[in-house]
Amino acid sequence: MRYIKEHIMFILPMMAILLGIEFYLVFDRMTSSYESALRDGYSMLAITQKEMKTEDFKKLNSEISQSTRIDKSEIVKQISSNQSQKDTEDIIKALPYFYTLKLSTYVDIDSIESIKKSLLKSNDIKRVETFGDSYYSKYRLFSFIKFTLKIFIFFMVLVSLFLVIKQMEVWGYKHRQRIQVMEIFGAPLMLRSGVLFKVALTDAFTATLFIVIFFAYLRFLWAGSSGVNIMIEQKDLLFQFNDVVILLTSAILIVIISVYSVVLGIKESEE
Amino acid sequence: MANVIHAENLSLSYDQGKKKIIQNAKFTVKRGEFVFITGRSGSGKSTLLKSFYGNLKPTEGSLMVGGLEMTTIPRRKLQELRTHIGIIFQDYKLINEWNVAKNVVLPLMIAGFSLDVQKTQAQRLLKHVKLSNYANRFPLELSGGEQQRVGVARALAKNPLMILADEPTGNLDDYSSSVIWDLLENACLQLETTVLVVTHKIPTVFSLPYRHFTIEDGGVYEIH
Numbered sequence A: 001m002r003y004i005k006e007h008i009m010f011i012l013p014m015m016a017i018l019l020g021i022e023f024y025l026v027f028d029r030m031t032s033s034y035e036s037a038l039r040d041g042y043s044m045l046a047i048t049q050k051e052m053k054t055e056d057f058k059k060l061n062s063e064i065s066q067s068t069r070i071d072k073s074e075i076v077k078q079i080s081s082n083q084s085q086k087d088t089e090d091i092i093k094a095l096p097y098f099y100t101l102k103l104s105t106y107v108d109i110d111s112i113e114s115i116k117k118s119l120l121k122s123n124d125i126k127r128v129e130t131f132g133d134s135y136y137s138k139y140r141l142f143s144f145i146k147f148t149l150k151i152f153i154f155f156m157v158l159v160s161l162f163l164v165i166k167q168m169e170v171w172g173y174k175h176r177q178r179i180q181v182m183e184i185f186g187a188p189l190m191l192r193s194g195v196l197f198k199v200a201l202t203d204a205f206t207a208t209l210f211i212v213i214f215f216a217y218l219r220f221l222w223a224g225s226s227g228v229n230i231m232i233e234q235k236d237l238l239f240q241f242n243d244v245v246i247l248l249t250s251a252i253l254i255v256i257i258s259v260y261s262v263v264l265g266i267k268e269s270e271e
Numbered sequence B: 001m002a003n004v005i006h007a008e009n010l011s012l013s014y015d016q017g018k019k020k021i022i023q024n025a026k027f028t029v030k031r032g033e034f035v036f037i038t039g040r041s042g043s044g045k046s047t048l049l050k051s052f053y054g055n056l057k058p059t060e061g062s063l064m065v066g067g068l069e070m071t072t073i074p075r076r077k078l079q080e081l082r083t084h085i086g087i088i089f090q091d092y093k094l095i096n097e098w099n100v101a102k103n104v105v106l107p108l109m110i111a112g113f114s115l116d117v118q119k120t121q122a123q124r125l126l127k128h129v130k131l132s133n134y135a136n137r138f139p140l141e142l143s144g145g146e147q148q149r150v151g152v153a154r155a156l157a158k159n160p161l162m163i164l165a166d167e168p169t170g171n172l173d174d175y176s177s178s179v180i181w182d183l184l185e186n187a188c189l190q191l192e193t194t195v196l197v198v199t200h201k202i203p204t205v206f207s208l209p210y211r212h213f214t215i216e217d218g219g220v221y222e223i224h
């Protein structure tokens, strides 16, 4: 019973750490896919005197990734359905050119303003419309959620790490006598910490396995039938093979750090 | 013959120098010598042994063990030095979660001998200390005297260059004591092992020549 308890006291916080890491990975993937959606949905409008190519806009500001000319005849058609052919052509000639511009990264409102300024430096560009407000409020909300979640995950991992080290100290205390005797007989660090490593690594693998199974379940069985649209669409983001490697590496690293911190903390004599 | 231990102006103390135990000691022990150390309880016998295996650093003076200065010895060197020293502790210091056989071969395990070698050596060593049938028992299932003999077997396991024995017969009857003395004498005689033994009672029957140090009021003196 005590044996089981000791292991659970290690496996649980270890799982919490790995859960935090996995959440972070999933969250990062989800947000970057949302970010690109937000970015793709955003565009500026530039009004120019002469025809311009994407290259011309890029020269003015490297953030611009794409420009599309809005067909003037389409605009004119809508406002001048009862004009004569000649008039329509005149109007079209008199009209400036309209472009929608897309950006290559997801940027904040200040950057948008500075992009606007750099575009307006050109004499050919008469106006730039940024539609900044709605974009910005989405961006702010999004950043805020991202920030709080990261803080939460950070604290969860931190607290769990303390619990892991605490349990390690309990083990260290239990093995103290053995470690001291071994040291007096000249055993190297690896040998002294051997038993601790064995227990801790076994538990770390167990914890990793639980987390992997849980997320694999979410992705392959739960997400498809969850009825939640965003989950069904993005279930690939829930769990990827790379994650197993990352989780396992993290678990092993945590074990190495905590075992050494305990073994090195055991003084062989009382002085 | 080479000096195994050489102390010059040696002072030992606890509590950051506040509690002085040994002061200004000067002595030399050569390879293959057999040395008895006596002194009243609390005089500092165990403390002196501790300094020999690097568990207590000298507060002052110089202490050379196996040619290494113990005041400044780096961790790695100390670790290496210790693999050549067999220690018998006054309080046995067996590893309670290991059985007797495993306890006995700890020095072999540290030296990286195979499990097969460890197993046969465990049998041989336990036979020497008359504990052949105890291989699979655990230390806490043994009497004090039996634990002490396990400790002796462990100290002899790797044929160390030096044996430090703290009251190795403290808990033993005359017969068991004579077994231990024979083992230590043999090691000294046949393998040229340097043996330092702390004891209250120098055995009356002892075939080897020996030296006798005594500790009194912090000083280490040789009795001729």
Ligand SMILES: Nc1ncnc2c1ncn2[C@@H]1O[C@H](COP(=O)(O)OP(=O)(O)OP(=O)(O)O)[C@@H](O)[C@H]1O
Pocket (backbone or CB within 6 Å): A270, A271, B014, B015, B019, B021, B039, B040, B041, B042, B043, B044, B045, B046, B047, B048, B090
């Ligand atoms: N770790 C320690 N911290 C502080 N004082 C200590 C420590 N170990 C021993 N002492 C003190 O140092 C003195 C010498 O102790 P030591 O164990 O060397 O005596 P000893 O000669 O081996 O005695 P005994 O024959 O009873 O084993 C004693 O007064 C003891 O109380």
Ligand SMILES: [Mg+2]
Pocket (backbone or CB within 6 Å): B045, B046, B047, B090, B166
């Ligand atoms: Mg003592």
